[in-house]
Amino acid sequence: MIKGKKKKIKALVTKVGLDGHDRGAKVVASMLKEAGMEVIYLGMYQMPENIVKAALDEDVDVIGLSYLSGEHLIFTPLIVEEMKKNGLDNVLLVAGGTFPAEDIPIMEEMGIDKVFRAGSLTESFVEYIRDNVKE
């Protein structure tokens, strides 16, 4: 990478398990693209192993998880564990969707870098990713 020239951020957007609410994930994928990022949209019906494998294969900077069925506390530890196992320490992990406020610190404790609730404006997640992608 040439010094001073910013690398294009590569983001993986995905859902875990059977949850079928994919409007948010698709919209976020589109907005990240419009913000100049490269987006791998993995879509629905993914399991932690596929997600981490895709993140490795595609060498992404950030993984965005979309949760809308109350499955966030079940799948988050499985994904974080899988990431650790595969040495993805330098990949930013963000989640978006519907959660009670009480679960946000729990998710962060589990290893999500930042949680965005339904209704978040594009600027908030684009800026967060730009400012926090790990070297």
Add this chain to the structure above:
Amino acid sequence: MTGKNNASEVNWDDYLKAYYEKPSSFKSWSGYDVKEIYTPEDSPDEKYEEKIADAGEYPFTRGIHANMFRGRLWTKREVVGIGSPADTHERLQYLVEQGGSGLNTIADVTYEMGLDADHPWAVNEVGLTGVNITSIKDMETLTKDIPLDKVSWSLITASTAASVTMAQYIAVAEDAGYQPAALRGSVQNDPIHFRYCGFRPASPLDLSIKLGSDVMEYCTRNLPKWYYTTVNMYDLREQGITAPQEVAFGFGIAMCYIDELIRRGLNIDEFAPRFTFYVSCHMDIFEEVAKIRAARRMWAKLMKEKYGAKDPRSMHFRFAVHTAGCSLIPQQPLNNIVRVAYEGLTAVLAGVQSLHCCSYDEPMCLPSEKAHLQALRTQQILAYETGVTNVADPLGGSYYVESLTDKMEEEVLKVMKRVEDVGGMEEAIRTEWLDHELESEAVERQKELDDGSKLVVGLNIFKEEEEKETPMGVQRVSPQSAKQQIEEVKELKRTRDMSKVRDAIKRIRDEAGEGKNTIPPMMEASRAFATTGEMLGTIRQVFGYSYDPMEIIESPFD
């Protein structure tokens, strides 16, 4: 106290701006310009009989019953689905005790995908978003001690699995001594729309039309009091589309089923009187009322002119409303109660037959008991305190509402024309034209929020620090319930008489292969304890699809 003690700390320039503030937009929610005032010129009344007419008269713009709520209040039907069949049964009873007038159960994602609770992919998600029904035993638990000939039960348990749901429900009812003809209620049974709700692996288009129409045909012939489909415009609207698109796409899907039933030899007046819709009520009060009035007029015309219906009941656009879940926000949760109240009011002003008011915690978790009760109370305040039940179509005759109703009709027709231009609804679905429509609209909605052209209090205006606690507590799904459900299914599969199961599955395979209606063999198979996944999987194979929609497990019957 968050207020400031010292008046000198208040920004009085902002105050002055607020004092002189004008609305920033004069567009309807769906983006149509509206005028400062509407006059007789906007809605000339010389065509009253033909275009509008009294409630109860064709084209039913003003309502399907002459006396509307004086004849009967709308059904106060809150959706329930949580954890195990026993958990759900308990919440159902609670709401009935609190004055709920219709039962309404929703399935979890595993059942909706047509998977048994012991499927490897189901294990993490059993009961998370609704109730899991793997076998007839679960249906027995769900319906225990409930007088099935007295209640009206709405089984939104499924669209993809609606054929199984009905087979299980009718079998349980018959075994408990009820005549199928006495059963009252509805089943969602709109498998086509379910492909847009994340259940595409379980909803191939041909199978959706086949199984959806099997339920409709069977109920038409055997359950005369049953509403055998609720074409779900609501779920489509939740994808981010506009009010006219909601109606146009919903009508398009409805016609796929109607065409199939006619192809099967049913007469339109035989089945159309039990056709129903599930409609969204979003935040723009007048646009939503106009949308529903236009839908009523258009459906009546469609049934009469396109399908040759003679019975006025075939021309009725009957509908339930689900207040718009996607209009609710987690950032300032209690304000959702106000949004839901406006949306519920809108539904009633539009002449709704059955109403689900969202609980305020919809964007956070499943409804807690308190939140569920509060949503029901919202309906009761509307019904008993506000006077909205006195008069049919109270907004009818408003220059604005009549003009907006015409506008909605015009816009719905434009969208229907576009669907026709791509080759009709089935083609629009097959070619993913409809997917592109839904996706591009959803992106537009996000951009409207981002640039402030659409304002939502707490999201892009009047933001404040988020609350750290959910005001009435968080509803959790007991992991114990899920575990028990999975164990019970495994136990059932170990202990049932497999030779009976095999015979029953073979009958399903044979009759589905011969093009016969699948409900009777599924009722028999349910009684033999064949499960949801086994019955649907077998039919999938007949149609050339994998036994398991997730392509993980193989059929135990091959």
